Amino acid sequence: MPKEYRTIDEVAGPLMLVRDVENVNFDELGEIELSNGEKRRCRVLEIDGSNALVQLFENSAGINLSNSKVRFLGRSMQLGVSIDMLSRVFDGLGRPIDGGPEILPEKRLDVNGLPMNPAARNYPQEFIQTGISAIDGLNTLVRGQKLPIFSASGLPHANLAAQIARQAKVRGTDEPFAVVFAAMGITFEESQFFIESFKETGAIDRTVMFLNLANDPAVERLATPKMALTAAEYLAFEKNMHVLVIMTDITNYADALREVSAARREVPGRRGYPGYMYTDLATIYERAGRQKGKNGSITLIPILTMPEDDKTHPIPDLTGYITEGQIILSRELFRKGVTPPIDVLPSLSRLKDKGIGEGKTRADHSSTMNQLFSAYARGKEAKELMVILGEAALTDIDKLYAKFAEAFEAEYVSQGYENNRSIEETLDIGWKLLSILPRSELKRISDEFLDKYYGKTGD
Secondary structure, eight states: OOOEEOOEEEEETTEEEEOSOOSOOTTEEEEEEOTTSOEEEEEEEEEETTEEEEEESSOOTTOOTTTOEEEEEEEEOEEEEOGGGTTOEEETTSOBOSSOOOOOOSEEEETTOOOOOGGGEEOOOOBEEOSOHIIIIISOOBTTOBOOEEEOTTSOHHHHHHHHHHHOEETTOOSOEEEEEEEEEEOHHHHHHHHHHHHHHTGGGGEEEEEEETTSOHHHHHHHHHHHHHHHHHHHHTTOOEEEEEEEOHHHHHHHHHHHHHHTTOOBOGGGOBTTHHHHHHHHHTTOEEETTOSOEEEEEEEEEOGGGOTTSHHHHHHHHHSSEEEEEOHHHHHHTOSSOEEEEEEEETTHHHHOSTTTSOTTHHHHHHHHHHHHHHHHHHHHHHHHHOGGGSOHHHHHHHHHHHHIIIIIIOOOSSOOOOHHHHHHHHHHHHTTSOGGGOTTSOHHHHHHHTTTSOO
C-alpha cells in the first residue's frame, strides 16, 4: 500500500512541493486526492533530499494545502498499447475521447521509450510517396527519416499535414502502413478538421490520433509526443508496420516547456527557453528510425510555426540541427495562391539521394531534380531583374527562364490539397516544364535521358 502524504507545502502554477517524502524517484507518477474526493495526476520532477517537486497534469485550482493527500505510485508514466488503437482518438495522456470503449492493453510501455543503440540502427533508404510533387520530386522523404515542416502563423500547414497523412505510402510493398498523429495546443476547429479529413477519406482506419487542445493543461502538452511515439514504437517494432508520425505544433510544445521552466525559476537560455530544450527535443526526434532485424520503421514529420517567420529562432534552429532537413513554407507563395506554398529552394532533405533512382523511383530522378533546382533558381533571379530593370533588359534565354519559374510554381508546386500524384506523374511534369528551355541549357542531364524524355511528355 503506497504511503499517503499530507505535507503539501506550496503550489506555484503547474508545480507543487511535497515535504518529508521517502523512497520517491524522479519521473515517478503520483496521485493527488482533494478534500472532496477528486483525484488528479502528477509526476515527480525533482528530488531534493526529502522534498519532492511534482508537476501537475491537471490545473492546480481547488487544491487545499492542508486537506489534500498525495500518493506516489512507484512507476513512471505508461501507455497501455494494443493493435486496437488504430482508428481511435485519444487525449494528450492517452485516454480515449472518441466515445468508444477503453483500450484493453496487450502490454504497458514506459512513455520515455527505450533508447535505440546507434549500432542497431539501419540507414533510411526506402522511398515514401507523399503524393506531393515538391516533396517527392525535389525533397524526397525516406522511410525512417525525420523531416520537419517549418511553417509560420497563418500558413496552411494543417492542410499539408492532413494531405501527407492521407496520401503517404511505401511503394512496392504490401507491409501494413500506419499513421500516428499527435497534435499539441491546437484549437478545437483544427482538431475537428483533422478528424473529419481522415474520416472522409477512410484514412482514420490506419491512424492513431492524440489530441491536446489549446484549453488543455500545458503540462499535458509535454506528455503528448511521448504518448504518440510510444504507440508508434509498439506498432513499428512489435507489429512490423511502417509508421509515419506527424506532430503539430512543436512550437506549442516548446512554449509549454518554457512555462514549466519559468515556474521552476530556472535560469533561462536563448529567448527565455530553457537551456536543455535541445536535449528535450532530441529525446523526441531521435526515437524515429529503423532497427536492424526488424521490418517496421518510424518516419517522423514534426511541424512547427516559426515565431515572426524567423528560422534563426531557437525552436526551428535546434530542430534543424537534430533532424535530417526541412520543408519550408513561404508566405510569398501563399499570397500568390500557390497550394501548398512549399519554397523548394531553401528546403532540403539530407537523405534524399538514398531514396531515389532506379528500382526506387526512376533512373532519371536525380538528374532532373538537380536541373529543376538550377533552372528555378535562375528563373527567380531573372524575375527579380525584370522587376528592377524591366522586361526589355533581359536576354531571350533569361525570359525563358522567367517563364519556366512561373510555370514551375503554377504547375509543379501548386497542385492543391486533394491531388495525389504518383512519382511518375511528378517526374513527367518536371520534364514537361524543362521542355520550355532549349535542350542546350539542360547541362545537368545526360544525353541518354534527354533522348528518352525531352519534349516527349504531352500536355
